[in-house]
Amino acid sequence: MAQKSQPKLLFVDDEEELVSAVVERLEIRGIEGVGVTSGDEALQLLQREHFDVVLLDVKMPGVNGLDVLRTITRAYPDTKVILMTGHGSAEDIELGLRLGAAACLQKPVDLETLLEAARSAASGGEAADGEG
Amino acid sequence: MAKGEAERPTAREGVLYFGRVAAGLSHELSNVLNIINELAGLQRDIAAAAVEGGGDARFARFSDLAQRIKTQVSRGEAINRGLHRFAHSVDNADTSFDLGELLGLLAFLEERPARLARVALDVHPPEHGLALCGDPFSLLLALHACVGAALRACAEDGRVEVHAEAAGGAARIRVTATGSLPAEGADAVSAAAFRAGAAAWGAAVCLDPGTDAQRSLVLSVPAAAAAREAAGTADPSLEVP
Numbered sequence: 318m319a320q321k322s323q324p325k326l327l328f329v330d331d332e333e334e335l336v337s338a339v340v341e342r343l344e345i346r347g348i349e350g351v352g353v354t355s356g357d358e359a360l361q362l363l364q365r366e367h368f369d370v371v372l373l374d375v376k377m378p379g380v381n382g383l384d385v386l387r388t389i390t391r392a393y394p395d396t397k398v399i400l401m402t403g404h405g406s407a408e409d410i411e412l413g414l415r416l417g418a419a420a421c422l423q424k425p426v427d428l429e430t431l432l433e434a435a436r437s438a439a440s441g442g443e444a445a446d447g448e449g
Numbered sequence: 450m451a452k453g454e455a456e457r458p459t460a461r462e463g464v465l466y467f468g469r470v471a472a473g474l475s476h477e478l479s480n481v482l483n484i485i486n487e488l489a490g491l492q493r494d495i496a497a498a499a500v501e502g503g504g505d506a507r508f509a510r511f512s513d514l515a516q517r518i519k520t521q522v523s524r525g526e527a528i529n530r531g532l533h534r535f536a537h538s539v540d541n542a543d544t545s546f547d548l549g550e551l552l553g554l555l556a557f558l559e560e561r562p563a564r565l566a567r568v569a570l571d572v573h574p575p576e577h578g579l580a581l582c583g584d585p586f587s588l589l590l591a592l593h594a595c596v597g598a599a600l601r602a603c604a605e606d607g608r609v610e611v612h613a614e615a616a617g618g619a620a621r622i623r624v625t626a627t628g629s630l631p632a633e634g635a636d637a638v639s640a641a642a643f644r645a646g647a648a649a650w651g652a653a654v655c656l657d658p659g660t661d662a663q664r665s666l667v668l669s670v671p672a673a674a675a676a677r678e679a680a681g682t683a684d685p686s687l688e689v690p
Contacts, residue, residue: 332480332483332484334484334487334488335480335483335484335487338484338487338488338490338491339487341491342487342490342491342494345494345495345498346494376476403476403479403480404479404529404530404533424479424480424483425479425482425483425486425487425522425526426483428487428490
């Protein structure tokens with residue numbers, strides 16, 4: 318059963334294996350989470366369902382993470398976004414924070430670190446960037 | 450001009466292509482490592498739940514294995530980060546960069562050759578930040594030539610040290626090998642280092658003969674705009690300071 322204090326999460330990454338593993342690990346922890354593998358799917362889902370925090374990969378084919386972030390901050394201001402970037406993406410981090418991301422974490426991101434950032438973002442914590 | 454010669458790619462174009470592709474593949478590799486890391490985490494979670502639920506105590510081994518996988522993933526990711534930095538070292542042939550950071554990359558790149566040669570390699574950056582202006586890749590290539598020579602000169606269990614310091618508007622980089630760096634070999638090394646990249650810097654490559662037990666190659670690299678003016682005019686002949 319999901320713990321009420323835990324935010325409802327949407328995990329977005331184009332790597333299906335990664336999404337599947339993360340969602341299963343969230344389930345084991347009793348955290349409500351959904352995974353999708355594209356920016357398009359994420360935006361379609363957000364039209365139907367509310368999520369407290371979106372965990373969003375930046376570089377994806379098609380609609381990339383920064384475009385999804387722009388839409389979320391405009392259309393779903395109550396939903397917080399945490400960006401996940403690859404190494405050497407200082408520009409992505411800077412742009413992401415300017416566009417309104419609650420935090421930017423560098424991959425590989427430890428799940429506990431990600432969950433801590435999600436809880437902080439959901440409760441209105443300050444933006445952070447750094448190593449996952 | 451011979452037929453087809455105009456269409457042949459330049460060395461610079463080749464290097465840029467190599468760097469771009471290597472950087473892209475490094476990014477893909479990072480994704481794979483991330484997935485393995487997450488699957489190892491899932492394995493650990495399932496094993497922990499099984500043990501807590503009164504399952505076979507051997508499940509605890511899965512947790513241990515998962516941690517060992519994560520350790521290798523961290524190792525792989527560190528190597529991949531270095532590869533990524535190396536791939537991007539060719540991006541700009543005329544740029545400002547920190548010598549300390551470049552030497553950090555050199556240490557990463559030469560770690561494996563040093564380990565295989567069973568030689569200890571210590572790289573000491575300048576005490577304070579030292580900005581250079583030019584082609585970082587060509588300087589890296591020149592340093593690689595010097596470190597390579599030093600590693601070959603060292604006996605097993607020897608030591609190679611790289612020290613960098615600011616020296617009056619220039620950077621002086623000393624590569625020291627314990628073990629004899631034969632004087633007759635130093636000419637070839639300094640010429641090779643010059644051709645490899647020091648020429649692009651107008652750098653001088655010298656041999657400090659030191660003692661039989663310890664010889665050094667010294668690169669004196671102009672720090673800033675002077676590097677561009679001096680390029681192509683420096684005398685590559687061997688000098689003994």
